[in-house]
Amino acid sequence: MTSFREYREAMASGQAVEYQGPLLPSDALAFQGDRAGFVSRTVAAGIDVALIFILVLGTVAVFWMISFIVDPMSPGTPVTPSSDRVPSVGIMILYGYFLNWAYWTACWATTGRTVGNLVMGLRVINYKGGRVRWVGAAVRAAFCTTFPIGLLWVIISGANRSVQDVVLRTSVIYDWAVTIPGFGGLKIADPDSRSHE
Amino acid sequence: MTTEDWSQREVVLITRPAPVGPPNPLDALRDVFSSSIGMATYTASTFASLIEQTVTYAVTTSVNAALDRLVPVIADAIIERIDLTDVVIQQVDLNRIVNSALDSLDLTQLVIDRVDVNAIVAEADIDAVIDRVPIIPLANYVIDEIDLPQIIRDSTSGIxxxxxxxxxxxxxxxxxxVARLADRITFxxxxxKLDAPGEPLA
Structure with a gap:
């Protein structure tokens, strides 16, 4: 398996690099595998939180509509205020946090990318460079949801790491090439395989 | 001396009376004799001139007529017996003639002016020409020379x-x-150190 470092060194030394599957702009090849900076990660997180927010609003709307089936308005009865028909704001915020945690956990443990990560071309990896496990993803998601200010450490850190990254030894890297596992990716050309052609 | 000078000149004629004496019979005889000889001479020269002209005319016409008939026959006979082409090829420096002719002509301009190149191209069998062109090796060469994968990569997939x-x-x-700004503020x-241990998913 070719690591990003090997891949970049191969690129720098002028060795042939093979691309299979993902097509990347040539000027983006240089920083693939680098730890991502503050803006990209904040935008990605913002996209995720916005999605969760829309989901929570959708849940409120569904709750409100269902309430009319459960408790229909009939002539003569006093009008129930809408605030009585939907869950309280506190519960919705808790629900939102839970949804965010579950969403991040599932995304990071399976593909390493949330929708925001996908848009910004980011991927979350563990200290070995592999995918974070479910437990690790759950802990990281909980940490990120409850302590989002930790992301600010990316600005100060000498290695673009947030507080969560430092504590849990994870990294968020630029990885624009979205690949299906086992099908292609970035590879250094094998000189032997070329000579056999 | 020009004619003008002549016209301005005066001419004076002076006459002298001839000496009158008794007639001399010897003189008269001499006069008669000399006149006779002059007459004879004149007559002879006239006849001679007449005969010369007549003969010349007759000979010229007859010779011309004969030549008119003979020359074509002879020329034909000669041409028949000689391989002119061969003679020209052997005796004439054709290269020099052709080269000097070509040097004095601007052939390109001549062709442009006089030849309908479009008509020639329209008539030409382009397919036969194309059949002779090694298109596949040519295409392979072009593909080898340009970095096609890179072009595809740069054009990415759509908008x-x-x-x-x-x-x-x-x-x-x-x-x-942001990183640069932060680094500057924190000195x-x-x-x-952005080198992460990751590797491309593959």
């Missing part, structure tokens, strides 16, 4: 891909800007 790439690139640019000299 959506372009938009995403642009957003990502702007993100990366902003990341670097960090070392470069950020």
């Amino acid at each position: 959506a891909g372009d938009a995403v790439s642009t957003v990502r690139k702007q993100g990366v640019g902003a990341d670097q800007l 960090r000299r070392r470069e950020r």
